[in-house]
Amino acid sequence: MRAINRQIDVYLKNPDRITFKTKELINTITNKVKSDTSGECLDIGCGIGGLIRNLSHKLKKYNYTGFDISEDLIKAANKLNKNEKINFFVGDVNSIDFDKKFNIICASGVLSIFQEFEVPLEKWLSWLSDDGLLFIAGRFNSKNVDTKILFRNNSKKKADWEGGLTSYSINTVSTFIRKLGFNCNFKKFIPPIRIKEDMNNPIRTFTRDLKNGEKIVLDGGNIVAEHFLVTIGKNIET
Numbered sequence: 001m002r003a004i005n006r007q008i009d010v011y012l013k014n015p016d017r018i019t020f021k022t023k024e025l026i027n028t029i030t031n032k033v034k035s036d037t038s039g040e041c042l043d044i045g046c047g048i049g050g051l052i053r054n055l056s057h058k059l060k061k062y063n064y065t066g067f068d069i070s071e072d073l074i075k076a077a078n079k080l081n082k083n084e085k086i087n088f089f090v091g092d093v094n095s096i097d098f099d100k101k102f103n104i105i106c107a108s109g110v111l112s113i114f115q116e117f118e119v120p121l122e123k124w125l126s127w128l129s130d131d132g133l134l135f136i137a138g139r140f141n142s143k144n145v146d147t148k149i150l151f152r153n154n155s156k157k158k159a160d161w162e163g164g165l166t167s168y169s170i171n172t173v174s175t176f177i178r179k180l181g182f183n184c185n186f187k188k189f190i191p192p193i194r195i196k197e198d199m200n201n202p203i204r205t206f207t208r209d210l211k212n213g214e215k216i217v218l219d220g221g222n223i224v225a226e227h228f229l230v231t232i233g234k235n236i237e238t
Contacts, residue, residue, distance in 0.1 A: 020191050020192060020193065021108070021137055021189060021191070021227065021229075022050060022051050022054070022108065022137075024137075024189055024229060025051065025106065025108060025135060025137045025229055026051065026054055026055050026058065028135060028187070028229050028231065029055060029059075029104060029106070029133075029135055030055075030058050030059065032133055032231065032236075033059060033103075033104060033133070035058060035059060035060075036061070037059070037061065037062075037103075038061035038062060039061075039062050039063075039102075039103030039104065039129075040062065040063050040065070040100065040101070040102045040103055040104070040129075041055065041059070041062045041063070041064045041065070041102060041103065041104040041105070041106070042064075042065045042066070042098075042102040042104070042105045042106070042127065043064070043065070043066040043067075043105075043106045043107075043108075044067070044093055044105065044106065044107040044110055044124065045067075045068055045069075045093065045107060045108070045109065045110040045113075046066030046067060046068050046073075046074075046077065046088065047068055047070075047073050047077070048073050048076045048077045048080060049066050049077035049080060049081060049086070049088055051066075051106055051108060052064040052066050052086060052106070053080065053081065053083070053086065055106075056083055056085065056086060059104075062085070062103075062104070063085050063086075063087075064083070064085060064086040064087065065086075065087050065088075065089075065102075066086070066087070066088045066089075067088070067089050067090065067091035067093075067096065068088075068090065068091070069090065069091065069092050069093070070090075071090050074088050074089060074090045093110070093120060093123075094120075097123075098127055101127060101128060101129040101130075101132065102127050102128060102129060102132055103128075103129050103131070103132045103133070104132065104133055104135070105124055105127060105128060105132065105133070105134045105135070106134075106135050106136075106137075107124060107134070107135070107136050107137075107138075108136070108137040108138065109137060109138055109164070110136075110138065111136055111138050111168075112138050112139045112163070112164055112165060112166045112167060112168075113163040113164050113166070114163065114166070115148050115150075115163060115166065117166075117168050117173065117176075118176060121173075121176070121177075122180060125177075125180060125182060125232065128233070130234065131233070131234070131235060132233065133231060133232065133233040133236070134230075134231075134232040134233065135229070135230070135231055135232075136229070136230040136232070137189070137227070137228075137229050137230070138227065138228070138230075139165070139166070139167040139225045139226065139227060139228075140167060140168060140169065140170050140173065140186065140226060140227075140228045140230070141167045141168065141169040141170065141226060142169075142170055142188075142226055143169060144169050144171045144172070145169055146167075146168045146169050146172050147166060147167045147168075148166050149163070149165040149166045149167070149221070149223065150162065150163055150165075151164070151165055151203060151221050153201075153202070153203045153220075155200070155201065155202055155203075165219065165221060165223055165225070167225060167226070170186050170228070173230075174186070177232055181234060182232050182233060182234055183232070183233060183234065183235075183236050183237070184230055184231065184232045184236070185230065185231045185236060185237075186228045186229075186230050187228060187229045187230075187231075188226065188227070188228055189227045189228060189229050190214075190215055190217070190227070191207055191215065191217065194207050194209065194215070195207045195217075197220075201220075202219075202220030203219055203220045203221065204219065204220070205217055205218070205219050205225075206218065206219070
């Protein structure tokens, strides 16, 4: 069974919406990449392009490429795009390839769609330049346990089995990354605000406050998830 994710309605309904996770990912990138440098940036599963549209205001000398499997999302991304240095197109990460290398690659909420992470992750790393950095935002488990999760959102008229909630352990992923000759850093991300449960789309992420003041992140599948921002490169400090 091929894992897919069709939860695109929230992006189309709120095209200017920038999540706290996206803002934090942009901050992570700009803390690692100097603003006066130039290069090539790729956004895998770019959705409506909010990440690289906003990143382009900070790293102005870069060229940007974004692709997504959804024609509707890419149509919206191109409609919103006013920057000639940004190129959006429809593409499937399983079959796409590039004849150039990228200095920056972003993949937010993408890796957890796959039931096997090794093939896509190795492919993404092969697209990096020698000094390039891959930034991943997504679900990972601080415990040494891997999960593979499929869900069916029965609030939709056509409810198919989908991916997007899988969580691999930090130990499993970092061990694989090191075997490929790269280093990595995992930084835990907890939303700074309370996110209300969306009753119209129960699979969306929301938070609950604990008595000790901490938050937990979960979804309509009643699955508690840890979210991390991951930086991967050959020359980064661990």
